[in-house]
Amino acid sequence: MLKVAGILTVKGGTGCIVEYFGEGAESLSATGKGTICNMGAEIGATTSTFGYDDSMRRYLAATGRQDVVDAADKIAEHLTGDAEVYANPEQYFDQLIEINLSELTPHLNGPFTPDLATPVSEFRAKAEANGWPLEVEWALIGSCTNSSYEDLSRAASIVEDAVAKGVKPKAILGINPGSEQVKFTAERDGFLDSFRKFENARIFTNACGPCIGQWDREGAEKERKIQLFTLSTETLQKEPMEIQYYAFVASPEMVAAVAISGRLDFNPITDTLTNEAGEQIKLDEPKGYELPSKGFAVDDNGYQAPSEDGSSVVVNVSPTSDRLQLLEEFPAWDGKNITGAKVLIKAFGKCTTDHISMAGAMVEIQRSP
Structure with missing residues (x-):
């Protein structure tokens, strides 16, 4: 993609x-x-x-x-x-694009836009030409789509290989499972334990957080260029803008490899790493599983089915709660069009509905007493 x-x-x-x-x-x-x-x-x-x-x-x-x-x-x-x-x-079809997957090599997309695609073999030269920083401080595997069982299994194989060969990771690696079921199954099958062997690993809850820039990231207070290497395209423009962040998007395998090397220009296909014994080693090709051989499992997936007859169900919310409130019925439309309304935001350029919704949320926060 x-x-x-x-x-x-x-x-x-x-x-x-x-x-x-x-x-x-x-x-x-x-x-x-x-x-x-x-x-x-x-x-x-x-x-x-x-x-x-x-x-x-x-x-x-x-x-x-x-x-x-x-x-x-x-x-x-x-x-x-x-x-x-x-x-x-x-x-x-209006347009036909043919891609030979046997010839396709890993890509890094970014910074600042998800369509700036660079094959990993060309990244070093492109980064030097554009003045992009190459050292990585944070790497994230996970978002709502890029953290399936298969994704985690393949990334875990990279980490296990590096640990077995005595390579000490250079960057912090965050793991954000895609669902409670994926997290529970990955824990059962040992993948999260594999990530925990990564000295700087952080296992997050399976919820929105780092991939939308909603996190308390270590080092964020430093007034300098900071690179964020992530699977989530949304992060490309959602980190605080007072600091210049460089965010890139790649596959789970590439994120793991880059986090281990600590450099964006690391090409796991050709480059070597120095282990703690001073030896030059290469990472093996990732291995993974499309589906768990023991099946998926979960203790509590967080879903509670509604009552078949909900007429007697009462939802009690404290009237003094500052977090929850019941939605009251809106006043009926008076049949007149809205006039004199103020435009809160105009979006243009490389902007998604997520950007608009977050900007709208910020507007509401600013208006709140």
Whole structure:
């Protein structure tokens, strides 16, 4: 997806539906496809889609939704494109982009915009030409889409390899699991213990925090350039603007490798690291698991089903609470249009709805007594 963003830019998908197909698309996991579709927002796409296939069947079944698989299988031919379309894509699509996944190398996207895509092999020269700092202080694996079981398992394999070879990590590594189920299962299968072997690891709750710039980051008070290396595209512009932050986006494997090396220009494919014995070592290729062999598990996923008959349910909220309040009915519209309203914010350029909502929240905070 980082490659696609570099090709289409943040506006290239505007007004378009992006459809991924081909044997490369079929080889991806369902959670991998989910990440790609989620990041369609970074290219301005109306929506993104993959055809229904075996990886989706496996994921749905593994997460306890066999009934969805059974229903989808009955209409499977309608949940993907026609063979004729895929055989002659130039006739049916406005634009065709072909990417050979066997030749695709890791990318780093950023800073300040998710479409500035640089292959890791070219990053050092580009950083020097643009004056980007190269030392990394913080690295984050996780957001709502980039922290699946597969993501964590592959990143954990990088950390385990580095620890086994006596390499001391240089940067702080944050882990933000994508859900309570993923966190519980990753804990059970030892992946979070792998990250804890990383001397500077921080395991966060599975909630919004670092990936939207909402965190008390160590070192943030330093009045100097600070680099943040993260999986979340939202962080690119949400850190406090009084300090110049350099944020980059990469895969979970690359984030782990860069955190270990402490440098953005580290290329795990070709570069070596010096271990505590003074030896030069190379990191092995990451290994991971699409789905847990023991199945997903969770003690409490945080969901409480509503009562079948809620007519007698009373929600008690203290009238003096400064955190919660019941939503009261809005006054009925008087039939007249609003006039004389003031514009609170005008957004332009590389701005998402998240930026607008946060700006609106800040406006409300400033107005509050």
